[in-house]
Amino acid sequence: MFKKFDEKEDVTGATQLKSSVQKGIRKKLIENFPYLEPHLEEILPKKENFKVIKCKDHIELLADHLGVVRFVKTRNTDYIPTLRTLHKYPFILPHQQVDKGAIKFILNGSSIMCPGLTSPGAKLTPLVPKDSVVAVMAEGKQHALAIGLMSMSSEEIQSVNKGNGIENLHYLNDGLWHLAEKSLN
């Protein structure tokens, strides 16, 4: 999704939000990521205003008062954390672990195929429904390498074991990764 994402081409404009809208977004984030509640003040301080950066293809970026992108909203998902946010707070999304062989494909932007989630090095978290947003971890690695959207439920991945298991939304070294490392002020 963010493979060829480029700040100059894809960003269409930034909006300073009204405090009531900001409150609504904060509430939504807590609803979606309950474990984030004690830490939301560190990510998006109440005293500071954050802004929404609108991009092409119905993508919205949520940037904090320093201009650092913290969350992303896509056409198919509600606000999800960027990988840099996830690395600091790894507990906010369910984890799905892929085997070592899948890493290079994921870092190329490929979707995660079922065999990469069911082979010996992988660990599939059960009961994760279809269309859930998950953190993609890797065998032998500590940090997430991608954020994905479940194309099937965990049970289907296990039983079907063919085709796309998780759609790759955002991965290390993609356009959004490089955008999130700098301030957009």
Place this chain on the structure above:
Amino acid sequence: MSDGETAVIQSLAPGPIDGVSYPLKMVYCGQCSMPPEYCDYSGQTDVCRAWATQNAPELLEGLEISDEPAADGDEKKKQKRGGKGSKTGAAAAQAAASGGKKKGGGPQKVTLQREPRGKKSVTVIKGLATFDIDLKVASKLFAQKFACGSSVTGADEIVIQGDVKDDLLDLIPEKWKQVTDEQIDDLGDKKR
């Protein structure tokens, strides 16, 4: 989102670990910008290792930033997963070794090779980076000169669509004076 769904998310996300203070302090590689454990997959491992040695030696102890990302056990897996153009473990290791030689004190050479791609063919240029030539700029120049697609596909590799080997033999020394005719190797056609 309804309360039921929220409950599902809450039970599935692992939640914070007791005794760990958040946010976690993250160290990213100064070269490839990824967490150091993924430097193996950056395509510039040697540069990453040099950076880690200088700036964060403690990372090198716990992590293996190695020349070959996959151990023996992974070779089979790679072969099985690799598509048409993927190299097997041995070939990849060989390629890494040859790349290492070029960067070291070995002779500087530019190699040109024609590779078949179905009915058509492409020209592969390697070794330009050893002459401090910007591959992106070179790729763009070739695309303009030969009116064809040209892309940087590796740490030191440019692929040009079409067989333009003969034209390159003239163009490269003309454009970059530091590359002489003797330093350009024509490897001919790559066998399938």
